[in-house]
Structure formats: structure tokens, C-alpha cells
Amino acid sequence: MAESFTEFKEYKNINRPTMMKVLEDVFRTILRKRYGTDDNFDVIVNTDKGDLEIWRRREIVEEGAVEDNLTQVNLAYAHKVEEDFEVGEELYEEIKIEDFGRRAVLAARQALVSKIMELEKDELYRKYRDKVGDIINGEVYQIWKREFLILDDEGNELILPRSETIRSDFFKKGDTVRAIVKEVDLRNNNPIIRLSRTDSNFLAKLLELEVPEIYDGVIVVKKIVRQPGDRAKVAVESYDDRIDPVGACVGMKGSRIHGIVRELKNENIDIINYTDNKALFIRRCLTPASINSMEIDEENKEVSVYLDPDQVSLAIGRRGVNINLASKMVGYEINVYRDVENLNEQDDILIEEFADEIDEWIIDVLKGIGLDTARSVLELNRKELIRRTDLEDETIDNVLQILEAEFAEAQEEAEKAASAGNDVVEAKEDVVEAAVSEEEKIVEAKEDVVEAAVSEEEEE
Secondary structure, eight states: OHHHHHHHHHOTTSOHHHHHHHHHHHHHHHHHHHHSOOTTEEEEEETTTTEEEEEEEEEEEOTTOOSOTTTEEEHHHHHHHOTTOOTTOEEEEEEOGGGGOHHHHHHHHHHHHHHHHHHHHHHHHHHHHTTTTOEEEEEEEEEOSSEEEEEOTTOOEEEEEGGGSOTTOOOOTTOEEEEEEEEEEEETTEEEEEEESSSHHHHHHHHHHHOHHHHHTSEEEEEEEEETTTEEEEEEEESSTTSOHHHHHHOGGGHHHHHHHHHTTSOEEEEEEOOSOHHHHHHHHTTTSOOSEEEEETTTTEEEEEEOHHHHHHHHOGGGHHHHHHHHHHTSEEEEEEOGGGTTSOOOOBGGGGTTTSOHHHHHHHHHTTOOBHHHHHTSOHHHHHHHHOOOHHHHHHHHHHHHHHHHHHHHHHHHHHHHHHHHHHHHHHHHHHHHHHHHHHHHHHHHHHHHHHHHHHHO
């Protein structure tokens, strides 16, 4: 009993009033079983020393006037304790725990242990119910097939399901794990605390820890979408025009974002400047792809995006992750199309790309007058080009011929691709026509068979 009392005293999570109340209830239960009532008993709990005292109060009455031995005592008995007692006063006697007997003490001990466990569970539930959404650190204690058993700083058991871990997470016993408290449930009066490393709030809390502006509320995280371990997109907005939200989150040379990327096993994080302009926000969400045009269908919540062929793969991303995350971020289904109408308008080419056909000194002259790309040279009038560069006519004509040939070749390839597409369509139409014709022949043949059968019946 004393050992149980000591354990209870040392349990730090239970406050003193609760401790005293529980202990008093346990011993009052023993008193009721022994005496039938506990009304005239005082239970004094000493939480500092880890012991208690039980005192019985009885009224002193004249000799022979005792009606209830439980609440009254005669004067002669009181004088044995102290001679100064008088009728009408109260006599206090200490009840020793040993007087209850071994069985009663063992029952009290069991009740005390049970109360400790219940209070421990209730306290754990209340503690982590208030921590839902917070990051905690724990140590891997046991590894199971579908989950990890994590111990916090106080030795409480937490569960990290494998479904809530990043694909490249690998933990062994004794490793320190950082995760967010996702949910707290009660199962058969036992608290079940589940953690997560894949929840979007985990990334939000990591950003809050790394970026003081988010913690202070100057920068607000509007929305987060994740493909855990692969890619994440975070839309942020600044309430202070002097602060760039994207730059603040990334930090000097990526100092702030790198720590988060390492924690998330090299998950690529795109920080996007939030805007109410839907078209502009879609463009930012599809980074790093460059969009030519788009059509937004508000009714069906769909967006048709047109890009140059070399930008399509960038927009879709590896295993379609980029476009899926962008769709979740904007709340629209994004459909990507190759911009066939603009195939002849190929992306501009830097003038340095033609160094194998045009002399370097000529390229330097062109760049000296601000002509850095092939299209900028072609868009300038020939006479104006000769005048500004002070180059010979033959040299200018040669440069123009090289540049025009490059774009003519690209145009020819685009036309071939379009022609090939038309051929495929025509071939499909021929196949359809042939199939229809064949079906008509089959129908006609069936009709002939039916007519022949009817004719034979009529003859019979």
C-alpha cells in the first residue's frame, strides 16, 4: 500500500487537488465497508510525505446515554484518553490502516492502482487532444509491419502508421522521428495517438518554425498540396507590401527551405505567390512550364491550357505529379494541349546558338546593337540592319539566309507533323467507311436469307 502511495505521489502529471481527492475517495470506501458510514471520519492526505491519517469523531455523552457507538462515546471512555474532556465535546481517535485487515488493505491498493491508470489515460488523452496539429519529436521504440511505436519525452506511446510516412522514410530502433499529431481517439477507454509525416499541416508547421514572418502572421499560407516525398506546392501571401512572400520562405540562397526539404526526404517544394487573378495563379501553379494561352470553363471547373510541345512534359511533370498538384491547388481540372496553331512560331533562339555558322565577330557586332536573338535580327529591316551594323551587304544577306533557313526547317517539320495527323484522320475515316460498307453487306445478306426462308414456307 505504501509503495502504491509513493508511486501515486511521484506521478507528476496529476495535480495535487486531484491526487488528494482520489486518495480520500479510496479510503472512504474502506470506511463505509467497515463501519457502514464515513460521515464522522476525517481523512487527511499528506501529499508531501506520501502518507495519510484517518481520524474518527464521536460526541461525548453521559454514562449510560450512548445510543450509537459509531457516533457517541461515554464520558468514562473519554477520560481514559484525556481527563479534561466534558460532555458535549468531540473525541478524536486515530484509526490505523492495519486495523482494517489485510484483505481490506489489498482491496484499497488495487483500487488505488486502478485509479492511477484511469487518471493517467485521461491526462494523456487531454494532453494530446490539445496538441492535434502540433509537431512533436519522439524515439522509435518498436517497428511493426504496418506501423511504428514511438515514445515521447515522457515515455507515452504514440503510433506512426506506415501509410503516414514518406515513401523514402527509413527508421530503425532508437532513431528520432519528427511528425505532427494528426488525431487522438479513445478505444476501449485507451487513448490512441496517431502521428503523420504526409499531412499538409506537417509542411505548414515546418514552414512556421523556419520562417518567422509566417509565425508572426505577416505571411499567410493560403493552401498546401503535396505528393509526399515527390513534390509540394505552397501558396503564400504577404500582408506587408515590403515583404516578398516567396523570397522570405526560400531564404538567402535557400537557407530556410533547405532544412524543410531535408526533413521531407528531398521533396521538391514550389513556393507560389498567391493571387486572386485566376489565370495568373494557374500560370504560377504550372511552373516551370511556360503557357501560351488558356481557356477557363467556370461552369465545369475545367481549364484548357495550350503550350509549345517542349513545354508539355514540364507542365505534366514526372508521373503527372506537377499537373495533378496544380489542379488541386486551383480547384480546377487542368487539361494540357499542344499549341498546334503556334507550331510555326517556335521559341526564339539566342544568336550565340549559330556560332558554328556565323563568325563570332559578326555575332558580337549584332549583340552590340541589341540584337541578342534570331527573331530580333529577322524583324529588323535589311537596310536598317546594314546601316546600324556597318557590315557588308553580302555578310548581312548570309546571316539572314542562315536564320531564315533555321525557321523554315522548323516550319517544314511542323507541316509534316500536321500532314501526318491529317493522314491518320483520313485513314481512320476510310476504315470506318469500309466497316460500314461491310456491315451493310452483312445486313443485305441476312435479308436475302430471310426472304428465301419465307419463300420456301409459302411454297410448302
